[in-house]
């Protein structure tokens with residue numbers, strides 16, 4: 001489904017953030033990418049989202065080179081990928097409900113679809129009572145759950161999470177991991193990066209370890225050994 | 227499709243109100259620009275009407291000497307009517323001139339008394355000639371200078387021809403119109419550029435303040451219309467507001483100027499002109515406002531909002 005073909009990303013100062021990375025991810029897989037800070041995890045995600053061009057190599061999604069897509073097709077492609085970041089990136093002057101609805105509005109969905117799907121997505125992340133709160137009125141864990149609801153509300157094929165638990169305490173981290181696993185069980189491909197040993201252990205799925213822009217380990221059922 | 231349109235419009239309206247403090251500058255400069263465009267039209271119309279009326283009113287007046295015989299005058303009249311440049315001629319007899327003079331000086335007993343003391347009518351007949359176009363007065367004048375009909379036995383039968391004076395006035399007015407047109411175009415061009423720059427900057431600021439929103443839009447795969455549309459709507463809103471203000475300003479402005487233009491410029495009532503031609507003005511000013519707003523915002527969005 002996703003295939004990185006010898007992807008190298010060199011930044012201005014000749015630093016190889018990615019060094020000939022080849023990686024294949026199957027549909028409905030759950031992959032955790034681990035590595036020290038600066039190993040290139042976020043860069044890998046950026047390549048997958050087509051936010052930046054690889055210096056050499058290609059990224060394929062369902063056999064299509066995503067970096068050759070025209071803008072309108074790129075928009076279509078991005079709608080098939082849900083994204084979560086460490087810093088949530090919610091809109092501060094919109095409520096939890098509105099933040100999730102905004103993703104559907106942007107994707108051009110009808111008002112009826114929005115009314116039926118937004119509550120469903122918020123329920124999936126166990127956020128029922130606080131859907132009319134603004135982000136500033138939510139805890140970090142709750143905010144990340146709103147972000148997850150927003151990422152999945154358009155029913156993407158892939159959910160990508162770059163350090164989703166980076167800003168969360170252990171309790172909230174546990175909750176978020178459980179929700180990600182639930183989403184994976186419902187049939188979505190999930191790719192996440194993390195530093196957190198506990199996260200990797202509790203997921204107990206494929207683990208890809210990166211170091212200095214290279215993949216140095218790729219195991220089916222991983223425990224973290226950095 | 228309709229839903230997206232509605233959302234883009236709503237977001238644009240909201241952004242316009244939210245950024246109203248920043249929008250004020252661009253609304254102001256666009257209002258000035260549109261008002262100047264309107265004022266130029268008013269000025270041109272006033273001057274053109276005045277020119278048309280002067281040109282229409284002004285004849286070449288041929289004053290005959292008192293001794294000129296009617297048949298000689300009629301011969302000149304026929305000859306003039308034969309010229310292709312001449313639109314019409316009017317023969318005013320000696321007696322009629324005398325009567326007109328008396329009526330004109332009705333209240334001036336001294337003049338009338340002096341006139342009465344004369345045994346003969348001291349005034350000569352007049353032939354008024356109107357050319358088809360202003361530029362043709364010269365050739366009529368030339369004809370009058372060279373024609374044999376104007377002399378009888380080597381004594382001229384014409385006292386004087388007064389085309390010269392009016393011609394100067396007409397030329398002057400035509401020159402004023404031409405240069406006011408040029409100045410108007412120049413000022414408009416500068417203001418248009420200023421409007422576009424300032425509105426461009428307003429939209430650029432709006433884009434920067436909405437950076438988070440735009441990031442999220444990109445994240446969730448918003449179409450370029452969805453993320454760019456609201457800013458273009460915002461620019462058009464600024465243009466529309468300016469147009470409404472400018473159109474509203476013309477109302478009291480022309481009303482206030484109307485007595486002045488009516489008295490000093492050929493009886494054109496600027497206010498009635500504005501009211502009568504309001505649909506055209508509305509389309510012109512609104513169209514210009516929308517054009518200014520959309521050009522500026524499209525430029526800003528293309529430069530600062532990469533999707």
Ligand SMILES: Nc1ncnc2c1ncn2[C@@H]1O[C@H](COP(=O)(O)OP(=O)(O)OP(=O)(O)O)[C@@H](O)[C@H]1O
Pocket residue numbers: 011012015016017035036037038039040041042043044
């Ligand atoms: N835009 C950029 N310009 C220059 N260098 C960059 C840029 N983005 C990343 N890098 C460099 O590329 C390398 C890999 O960065 P990346 O963000 O992928 O690491 P990471 O594995 O996500 O680290 P972390 O765990 O701290 O998030 C780092 O050395 C970083 O400094």
Ligand SMILES: [Mg+2]
Pocket residue numbers: 041042043162163
């Ligand atoms: Mg990172």
